[in-house]
Amino acid sequence: MNFDFDAGFDDDTTQMRDMVVRFARRELASPGCFDDAGDFRRRWRLAGKQGLVGTSVPGEFGGSGLDAVAAAATMEALGYGCADTGFAFSVAAHLFAAVMPVVEFGTEEQRGAWLPALSSGERIAAHAVTEPEAGSDALRLHTRARAVDGGYVLNGSKCFITNAPVADVFVVQAATDARGGFFGLTTFLVQASTPGLTVGRPYDKVGLRGSPTADVHFDDCPVPAGAVLGAEGAGASIFSSSMKWERTCLFAAYLGAMRRVLESTVEHARNREQFGSPIGDFQAVSHRIVDMLGRYEGARLLLYRAARSLADGGADEIGPALAKIAVSEAAVQLGLDAVQLRGALGVLDGEAESLLRDALPARIFSGTNEIQKNNVARALGLGRRRPVARR
Structure with a gap:
């Protein structure tokens, strides 16, 4: 390979x-x-x-x-x-x-x-949307943007923000309508040096350890009217658009990592000998590797199909969600298989255990896989409460 x-x-x-x-x-x-x-x-x-x-x-x-x-x-x-x-x-x-x-x-x-x-x-840049009590429910943010003369004042906290410790600018989602809902969110471009904006200590994470992540706090943080991205109330639309890009193109990085580990696993199976033969000669090993390859290739096809739709300007909601689910689940399972096939070497510091640790968060960020399934079901016209017929 x-x-x-x-x-x-x-x-x-x-x-x-x-x-x-x-x-x-x-x-x-x-x-x-x-x-x-x-x-x-x-x-x-x-x-x-x-x-x-x-x-x-x-x-x-x-x-x-x-x-x-x-x-x-x-x-x-x-x-x-x-x-x-x-x-x-x-x-x-x-x-x-x-x-x-x-x-x-x-x-x-x-x-x-x-x-x-x-x-x-x-x-x-960093995208600040997730909050302690508003992760999957992104339309009910507690961070508020209060209109004042010449702009807004932000108050609230964000958590698990990728790149926060090194960011120069934050794309911040905040509620401009306390009642929430689709038109209750507004997006702001906030410089990291703005008074009232503070960044917490970097998290010590299980996976994606090379990616700096921290909380962000807004305490009477002033932003000018010119910092509004799009228009007031357009935050949910902006967020949805960014997630299509993220759920498609970001997850391509996992495809590359999966391929790298898959290739080294094949090489390991060819060279590691037990009972006088390479372990790749054993059907239990070779079949597991075939399954790894199948999951990788299937996830890759879904991702590039979603990418093609996005490139063509399509409004597909199902493709990015399916791609995100497929790639993240395949990456976790491929990591598990790579560790298993290496035996004791798999639990030592190395690319197999690194892939597994880095893949685990992929089932959570960009909307959990359970939320993605809800999104797909909704796009198919499922999951809605049906009205009860009156007699």
């Missing part, structure tokens, strides 16, 4: 993918845990010079202008070449959850002010 596989990519995308793999292997090696903000930014700037943090940003604002398929291919290559899946996750979260909302909903002034630096690696 090698990385030379076809997903209908054109020559430019194939060459770009191979270049990203070589770059990531050469420049993005790290211990795989966030403990040095300076080194994190050093690698981030390198990734920016390579075009990785702005792949889907239009060229006029310093990005590469790639569509969703090519952007997913880039993230897959990054996940394959960079053994620090947490770093790849941070890049993808920055781009798809925080930068793409500015691309799609920002004013010309907002785009010009933020996108060039966010695309070059000079600045880092």
Whole structure:
């Protein structure tokens, strides 16, 4: 097995993918845990010079202008070449959850002010939506934005915010209508240096340890009217759009990590001998590897189908949800299988146990897999309470 596989990519995308793999292997090696903000930014700037943090940003604002398929291919290559899946996750979260909302909903002034630096690696963005009591129920946020002369004042707290310890700007979802509902949320672009904004200590996580994560607090934090992204009340629409990008293109990084571990597992099965034969000769081992490959390939097909729909401007809600479910579940199971097939070596520090730890959060972030199933059922016209016929 090698990385030379076809997903209908054109020559430019194939060459770009191979270049990203070589770059990531050469420049993005790290211990795989966030403990040095300076080194994190050093690698981030390198990734920016390579075009990785702005792949889907239009060229006029310093990005590469790639569509969703090519952007997913880039993230897959990054996940394959960079053994620090947490770093790849941070890049993808920055781009798809925080930068793409500015691309799609920002004013010309907002785009010009933020996108060039966010695309070059000079600045880092974070998407602040999750709260202690509003994770899956994103329409009932407790963070409030109170209108005042010239703008708003934010009060509240966010938790589990990817890139928070290193972010220069936050894309913040807050309630401008206390009654909640679809039109009760508004999105703000808030600079990290704004008075009243504080970031907590980085979390010590089980997985994605190379991705810095922390809480964010707003205490009478002033934001000007020009910091509103889209329009007041458009927050839910902006959030939904960003999740389509995230549930599709971000999860491509996991495909790359899965492929990397799958290849090393095959190599291990070919070379590890027990009872006088390579363990790959045993049917229990070979069949498990075939199952690993099948899950990987099936998840990959779903993801790129969703990416193609997104690139074509489709309004598909089912595709991104199914892709997110398939990739995350396949990554967890592939990690379990890779650990099992390595025996005692699998529970030592290495890429098999790292994939498993990094995959576990994938079933939770971007909307839990249970919520994704609810979304798919709702799109199919299921899960609604049927009115009772009156007699």
